[in-house]
Amino acid sequence: MNAFAGTSTANPSWHIDDARPGTGESQINWDHVGDALFRFSGIFAQVVSGSTSSIYSIIDGRSALPLTLQDIDRTGIMSEKLDTLLLEFSALEENWDGYDAQPVSHFAIDQTREFLRSLKTTIPEPSLAPDADGSVSIIWDGAETYLDVGFDPLGRYSFYGEDKDLGEFELEPTIGSVLNNRSLSKYLDKLTV
Amino acid sequence: MSDEKPERVPDNENVLRRIFSPYHINEDGSLKSSAFSPSSNSLDISVNREAIADFAANCEIGKQEERPSPDGNPVKAKIFRGCVRGNVGEIHNKHMDEEKSMYCEVLATPDYENNNPSHADLRLPKNTRGIRKKLADLFSNLLEPE
Numbered sequence: 001m002n003a004f005a006g007t008s009t010a011n012p013s014w015h016i017d018d019a020r021p022g023t024g025e026s027q028i029n030w031d032h033v034g035d036a037l038f039r040f041s042g043i044f045a046q047v048v049s050g051s052t053s054s055i056y057s058i059i060d061g062r063s064a065l066p067l068t069l070q071d072i073d074r075t076g077i078m079s080e081k082l083d084t085l086l087l088e089f090s091a092l093e094e095n096w097d098g099y100d101a102q103p104v105s106h107f108a109i110d111q112t113r114e115f116l117r118s119l120k121t122t123i124p125e126p127s128l129a130p131d132a133d134g135s136v137s138i139i140w141d142g143a144e145t146y147l148d149v150g151f152d153p154l155g156r157y158s159f160y161g162e163d164k165d166l167g168e169f170e171l172e173p174t175i176g177s178v179l180n181n182r183s184l185s186k187y188l189d190k191l192t193v
Numbered sequence: 194m195s196d197e198k199p200e201r202v203p204d205n206e207n208v209l210r211r212i213f214s215p216y217h218i219n220e221d222g223s224l225k226s227s228a229f230s231p232s233s234n235s236l237d238i239s240v241n242r243e244a245i246a247d248f249a250a251n252c253e254i255g256k257q258e259e260r261p262s263p264d265g266n267p268v269k270a271k272i273f274r275g276c277v278r279g280n281v282g283e284i285h286n287k288h289m290d291e292e293k294s295m296y297c298e299v300l301a302t303p304d305y306e307n308n309n310p311s312h313a314d315l316r317l318p319k320n321t322r323g324i325r326k327k328l329a330d331l332f333s334n335l336l337e338p339e
Contacts, residue, residue: 089216091268098213098258098271099239100232129216129227137227137322141219148226148322160322168291170323 076117077125086113089130102134105153111178112136112151118179122192145190149178161187199300202313204282208240208299209248210315211255212274212335222334224277226325231317238315238328240299243278246311251276252338254309275337283331284315289324297328 074083089104096103112128115138129137135152146162156173161184169183178184202208210228212218217228229238241251255273262269281299289295295318304312317324 085216088268091266093269096214096269096271097217097228098211101214102233127219127225129225130214131227131230132232133230133320134233135230137225137230139225139227146326148326150322158322160326162326168323170321172321 074117076119077121077123078113078116079125082116082125082128083113085128086136089128089136092130096130097132099132101130101132102153104130104136105134107155108134108136108151108153111155111157112138115149115151115157115178119188120192123188124191124193140191142191145187147187147191149184151178159184159187163187163190166190199302199314201285202242202281202299202301204280204285206281207243207278208281208284208313208315209243209251209276209278210238210240210332211251211258211276213255213258213271215272215274218274218335224329224332224335226322226329228277229315229317229325229328231320236317236320238317240279240313240315241309241311242301242313243311246309248276248278248336249339250311256338273338275335277332277335279328279332284328287327287331289318289327295319295324297324 074080086109090106090109092101092104094103095101116126124140124142126138126140129139131137131150131152133152135150138149140147144164145166147159148161149157149159151157152173154173156175157171157178158173159169159171159181161169166186169187171181171183212224212228214228217225219225231238241254243251246254252273252275255276258271259273260271284297284299287296289297297318298316300314300316302312302314303310315328317328
């Protein structure tokens with residue numbers, strides 16, 4: 001039985017209960033629903049029909065509403081690949097790491113999206129990873145500069161940087177604007193290509 | 194239950210950390226530091242002593258812990274990916290801050306209830322991104338089961 005039995009309230013031409021979950025190990029597979037392609041990751045669904053791609057938010061496992069333009073904004077260094085990863089993180093359930101990890105905080109995912117959208121496009125694409133406490137880590141592991149920026153479920157950010165010129169710097173979880181942090185800016189500048 | 198602190202694992206031993214999340218493995222098989230993030234309100238990272246349960250036995254334990262997702266969603270499935278190996282002496286002797294005041298400890302915490310006498314805890318002095326990075330650097334790339 002499909003986890004999502006219901007129809008889209010926004011687009012009644014496709015039905016969530018027609019879709020089947022994918023079977024790949026680490027990726028969400030695409031399924032055909034009529035002439036559209038469909039995939040879901042827990043609380044989000046993406047539908048591609050022709051050249052149009054829409055992301056929907058699943059409400060109560062029964063119906064779907066389209067996300068706003070801001071939700072699928074891909075400015076800064078936000079890419080489809082990073083967006084997809086964050087969608088996958090949002091679908092992880094308790095104990096996803098085998099060691100009692102918490103589900104990834106939607107608040108941390110939102111903060112991550114905002115941060116990635118705000119970065120200059122001259123900064124290379126980072127890797128993303130969920131943390132066991134529900135945080136999200138954004139990691140650049142370059143030859144000369146290592147930077148790990150994280151957002152936690154309490155709305156705090158933290159980072160750790162290593163660089164051959166700047167040395168080591170650690171900021172423990174802090175409330176405030178990540179974009180105004182001068183120490184972080186120095187490490188981000190070192191990543192710029 | 195005893196309040197005594199568990200014994201330290203000897204420096205000449207190796208420990209293995211079983212990996213289940215694909216999001217913690219880089220394309221080159223190295224581990225992201227997030228693989229050493231403890232769950233909320235804990236500073237302990239579960240590992241196994243290789244001297245008591247060797248790599249093959251750890252693979253077996255990992256396989257036994259695998260769980261498919263009830264609804265078939267691969268994102269929700271728990272699949273054993275393999276182990277990473279670290280030397281206890283290197284972990285005990287690596288300073289985790291610039292002041293050289295913080296160190297990690299590997300403590301013997303056998304779990305007889307779950308038939309896992311090789312269980313040990315890697316206790317962090319603090320849960321910080323820098324400490325996780327230093328720990329990840331001390332462990333091998335992913336060793337996949339044969």
